[in-house]
Amino acid sequence: MKTGMRGLLPQSIWIALSIILLARFVFGQIAITDAQPPIPKPDALAQPRSPGQAGFPVNQTRAAIPPDNPQTPEKVALGEKLFFDGRLSADGTVACASCHNPDLAFTDRRPTSVGIRGRVGHRNAPTLLNVLFNQAEFWDGRAPTLEEQASLSITNSVEMGQPSMDAAVASIAAIDDYKKAFHRVFGRPPSGPNLLRAIAAYERTLYSFNAPFDHFLAGDKNAISDSAKRGWALFNGQASCNRCHAITIDQPNFVNFTDNDFHDTGIGIVRYKVVPLARRAEQLVDSGDKGAIDRAAIQTDMSSLGRFLITRQEIDIASFKTPGLRNVLVTAPYFHDGSQETLWDVMDHYNKGGGPHDPFIDEAIQPLALREQDIDDLVAFLASLTSPEYAEQGAKELERQRALSKISRPLRDTVRAFGPKPSIPPMSSP
Numbered sequence: 555m556k557t558g559m560r561g562l563l564p565q566s567i568w569i570a571l572s573i574i575l576l577a578r579f580v581f582g583q584i585a586i587t588d589a590q591p592p593i594p595k596p597d598a599l600a601q602p603r604s605p606g607q608a609g610f611p612v613n614q615t616r617a618a619i620p621p622d623n624p625q626t627p628e629k630v631a632l633g634e635k636l637f638f639d640g641r642l643s644a645d646g647t648v649a650c651a652s653c654h655n656p657d658l659a660f661t662d663r664r665p666t667s668v669g670i671r672g673r674v675g676h677r678n679a680p681t682l683l684n685v686l687f688n689q690a691e692f693w694d695g696r697a698p699t700l701e702e703q704a705s706l707s708i709t710n711s712v713e714m715g716q717p718s719m720d721a722a723v724a725s726i727a728a729i730d731d732y733k734k735a736f737h738r739v740f741g742r743p744p745s746g747p748n749l750l751r752a753i754a755a756y757e758r759t760l761y762s763f764n765a766p767f768d769h770f771l772a773g774d775k776n777a778i779s780d781s782a783k784r785g786w787a788l789f790n791g792q793a794s795c796n797r798c799h800a801i802t803i804d805q806p807n808f809v810n811f812t813d814n815d816f817h818d819t820g821i822g823i824v825r826y827k828v829v830p831l832a833r834r835a836e837q838l839v840d841s842g843d844k845g846a847i848d849r850a851a852i853q854t855d856m857s858s859l860g861r862f863l864i865t866r867q868e869i870d871i872a873s874f875k876t877p878g879l880r881n882v883l884v885t886a887p888y889f890h891d892g893s894q895e896t897l898w899d900v901m902d903h904y905n906k907g908g909g910p911h912d913p914f915i916d917e918a919i920q921p922l923a924l925r926e927q928d929i930d931d932l933v934a935f936l937a938s939l940t941s942p943e944y945a946e947q948g949a950k951e952l953e954r955q956r957a958l959s960k961i962s963r964p965l966r967d968t969v970r971a972f973g974p975k976p977s978i979p980p981m982s983s984p
């Protein structure tokens with residue numbers, strides 16, 4: 555009996571090991587989870603927004619519509635239908651809305667996204683609210699337009715998994731509703747470019763303003779708390795957030811609080827040795843193969859290289875797009891890798907300034923000497939950028955994050971926050 559047990563055990567371990575090895579061989583560095591989220595339904599929060607909102611930027615909105623893809627209500631409705639349709643994915647289980655759920659402010663509220671067959675990527679899904687104002691798409695800006703962005707999601711093997719856009723079109727082209735809708739909107743049968751135009755047109759309706767901060771700017775001095783007002787002053791002063799989350803340091807960007815540029819703020823570099831990764835990535839970047847670069851960004855450790863994967867410039871190693879800050883309270887977790895759970899953690903990261911081992915860090919990342927009250931004020935300011943449709947969710951989320959911050963502040967480093975700026979090693983010694 556005993557010997558039989560002993561004989562069995564190694565065999566089962568052997569089988570388990572072979573399965574793990576085989577999985578690693580087939581899927582490379584992709585983690586698998588069985589938590590495949592169901593596709594959400596288009597509810598009230600999914601509907602195109604009204605421009606009648608405080609802070610709505612009329613001119614920028616007009617400028618964000620490309621001449622070759624004008625907005626029409628029929629096209630937007632077709633785009634919305636496609637956005638929620640799992641049939642666009644290789645096995646019918648994943649839609650755009652799986653990772654950009656309107657009820658979760660068009661994110662998935664996961665650190666990194668889960669796509670087809672439970673495959674987990676390396677990047678956090680950004681909100682699509684106000685996405686029309688982006689000057690480039692993705693954390694590294696690798697897609698210039700929403701149209702091009704959508705084709706990469708559809709064909710990425712850990713997202714919607716289609717072998718090609720033609721395959722995606724084929725999966726919906728025979729459906730009567732779609733045949734009619736494409737004819738009505740474009741005067742012809744479904745095609746890849748028109749499918750992408752419709753999805754992008756829908757995304758361009760997702761503007762979200764009317765936040766308490768917009769009412770404050772419009773003259774209602776009581777629209778935000780005193781704490782949020784102090785936070786706004788810190789944002790443009792001691793905390794110097796406006797070095798990146800503004801058009802220029804003297805010119806705020808009230809549309810989406812970004813300079814539309816890329817910076818290394820010291821996130822990915824914590825976990826990865828980026829220089830050897832960059833050497834490995836060079837050939838790939840030179841190949842200019844957009845599909846392969848997309849896979850590297852989403853499915854491999856090279857994700858941490860950020861903008862380098864697009865430009866191959868040393869200075870862009872570990873640089874990521876400055877994200878907009880509207881509705882940031884309801885789009886946790888934070889950063890391109892979803893590594894931080896609360897806005898307090900984000901503030902602790904900035905407060906301690908650059909890490910001593912990051913030669914690529916942006917010079918604007920400095921110890922900030924923010925006190926606890928200052929951090930609370932900055933969080934209050936960020937919370938005031940929540941649009942009314944997410945106000946209730948935002949209030950709950952603020953309490954959740956506040957409670958968590960009372961028991962867990964993994965990045966808090968008061969000595970560094972109040973110390974001198976760490977010396978930055980030269981580029982060649984990572």
Ligand code: HEC
Binds near residue numbers: 650681
């Ligand atoms: C499996 C989850 C998943 C699916 C499905 C998915 N996305 Fe995303 N989306 C992401 C992630 C993760 C990113 C960030 C990737 C990166 O930056 O490299 C992203 C980025 C984006 C961006 C860029 C936003 C920005 O601020 O830069 C847009 C736009 C977008 N997705 C739209 C779509 C559309 C449209 C679809 C359907 C055709 C779709 N996504 C399907 C997870 C997903």
Ligand code: HEC
Binds near residue numbers: 904
């Ligand atoms: C050097 C430019 C720079 C400065 C200064 C800066 N940021 Fe950022 N911010 C970025 C970039 C780039 C990211 C994305 C980094 C990443 O994901 O790797 C980011 C991310 C964030 C995020 C996470 C957003 C999300 O959706 O995940 C928040 C919140 C934020 N910044 C707020 C602030 C505040 C508040 C300050 C001032 C204390 C500040 N930032 C200072 C460039 C900057």
